[in-house]
Amino acid sequence: MAISNEQVERVATTVITGFLGSGKTTLLNALLTQDGMDKTAVLINEFGDIGLDHLLVREISEDVVLLNSGCICCSVRGDLISGLRDLFVKRTRGEIPQFDRVIIETTGLADPAPILHTLMTDPLLTTKFRLDSVVTTVDAVNGAHQLDHHPESVKQAAVADRILLTKADLAGETHSNTLATRLRALNPAAPIYPVHNGDIAADKLFNAGLYDPTTKSMDVQKWLRDEAYDHHGEEVHDHTHDHKHDHEHHGHSHANDVNRHDDHIQSFCITFDDPIHWDAFVTWAEIFTQMRGESLLRVKGILNLVSENAPVAIHAVQHIFHPPASLPAWPSDDHRSKIVFITKDLGPQIIRESLYHLNAAVAETAENGTPD
Numbered sequence: 112m113a114i115s116n117e118q119v120e121r122v123a124t125t126v127i128t129g130f131l132g133s134g135k136t137t138l139l140n141a142l143l144t145q146d147g148m149d150k151t152a153v154l155i156n157e158f159g160d161i162g163l164d165h166l167l168v169r170e171i172s173e174d175v176v177l178l179n180s181g182c183i184c185c186s187v188r189g190d191l192i193s194g195l196r197d198l199f200v201k202r203t204r205g206e207i208p209q210f211d212r213v214i215i216e217t218t219g220l221a222d223p224a225p226i227l228h229t230l231m232t233d234p235l236l237t238t239k240f241r242l243d244s245v246v247t248t249v250d251a252v253n254g255a256h257q258l259d260h261h262p263e264s265v266k267q268a269a270v271a272d273r274i275l276l277t278k279a280d281l282a283g284e285t286h287s288n289t290l291a292t293r294l295r296a297l298n299p300a301a302p303i304y305p306v307h308n309g310d311i312a313a314d315k316l317f318n319a320g321l322y323d324p325t326t327k328s329m330d331v332q333k334w335l336r337d338e339a340y341d342h343h344g345e346e347v348h349d350h351t352h353d354h355k356h357d358h359e360h361h362g363h364s365h366a367n368d369v370n371r372h373d374d375h376i377q378s379f380c381i382t383f384d385d386p387i388h389w390d391a392f393v394t395w396a397e398i399f400t401q402m403r404g405e406s407l408l409r410v411k412g413i414l415n416l417v418s419e420n421a422p423v424a425i426h427a428v429q430h431i432f433h434p435p436a437s438l439p440a441w442p443s444d445d446h447r448s449k450i451v452f453i454t455k456d457l458g459p460q461i462i463r464e465s466l467y468h469l470n471a472a473v474a475e476t477a478e479n480g481t482p483d
């Protein structure tokens with residue numbers, strides 16, 4: 112895993128996901144009418160799924176239409192890579208207007224992870240597009256039932272940077288608050304906004320990525336939001352090893368009802384006071400992504416590495432790590448490594464202990480040389 116510098120000029124990309132009928136299209140429709148959205152390219156699965164016809168001005172090609180809001184709308188027909196590449200090629204040739212943001216709407220039953228993987232790893236796409244935010248709509252009326260019965264709905268909430276609680280007008284306050292509490296436990300760092308018929312300011316949904324275009328800098332604190340995990344937490348000390356300063360905060364875990372899909376989900380932050388060897392982290396990441404990739408729903412972190420003055424940001428969804436980004440400087444005086452996890456059937460202890468031991472082994476080898 113080579114550390115790279117984030118390329119700041121790439122097109123910000125937002126993924127809107129959420130269960131069937133949870134209000135994705137309603138949200139998209141409302142967003143596209145807002146000022147400042149005219150340079151947005153929208154990728155949807157099928158034109159038939161979306162009620163944007165009344166906005167249609169002209170068709171540019173079979174798949175790409177220009178909406179009268181100025182947005183470009185494109186049907187990806189299941190092929191995200193070619194859809195995004197096409198948009199880029201057409202823009203370069205001047206066949207479609209310039210765009211500075213892409214919104215991708217997933218199907219309601221989709222597991223969002225493969226889409227995020229594509230955006231994180233496809234060699235061409237990663238040079239042109241950067242994942243800015245994952246926005247998940249959760250229906251306040253049916254959301255609890257969907258979390259109970261559909262694992263993809265749990266995943267959609269777990270990978271979100273922003274959660275929109277839709278149809279709160281129909282669900283009532285108590286029901287909505289109970290669901291919001293459950294979602295917060297599942298994903299403590301994602302702000303939860305109640306929305307009525309998709310009515311929310313677009314800027315609340317964007318700029319959730321590591322790169323903040325408003326300041327033209329990396330905003331680690333805003334991106335990581337590790338403090339969100341702390342106030343749920345209890346400190347867990349490991350008495351078996353001499354690393355009492357390393358600690359972790361449990362965001363939440365349920366153990367009372369094994370039939371609820373989100374009872375298998377845990378969110379926590381692991382902190383290391385002392386610098387970590389990059390080789391140890393890479394080995395750890397390789398082992399866990401290969402052996403337990405399905406369990407790592409989302410991982411974000413900032414690492415203090417041995418022999419490096421500046422931190423490195425890491426980001427993974429399941430078995431795929433985003434290229435790690437070298438940051439120009441520490442965002443504050445707190446130079447500890449912090450990694451936040453949302454996991455499925457995987458607790459913090461094994462993660463922390465394995466990383467600790469790998470780090471100790473690499474440190475020992477570095478100190479004593481490789482054994483004969």
Ligand SMILES: Nc1nc2c(ncn2[C@@H]2O[C@H](COP(=O)(O)OP(=O)(O)OP(=O)(O)O)[C@@H](O)[C@H]2O)c(=O)[nH]1
Nearest residue numbers: 130131132133134135136137219277278306307308
């Ligand atoms: N009362 C109320 N209805 C809403 C709200 N948001 C969406 N709806 C309605 O819910 C229904 C489904 O909304 P869509 O936007 O089509 O949902 P979707 O997630 O795009 O649906 P799929 O593409 O089928 O997955 C529509 O009839 C919307 O008008 C809301 O906040 N309040």
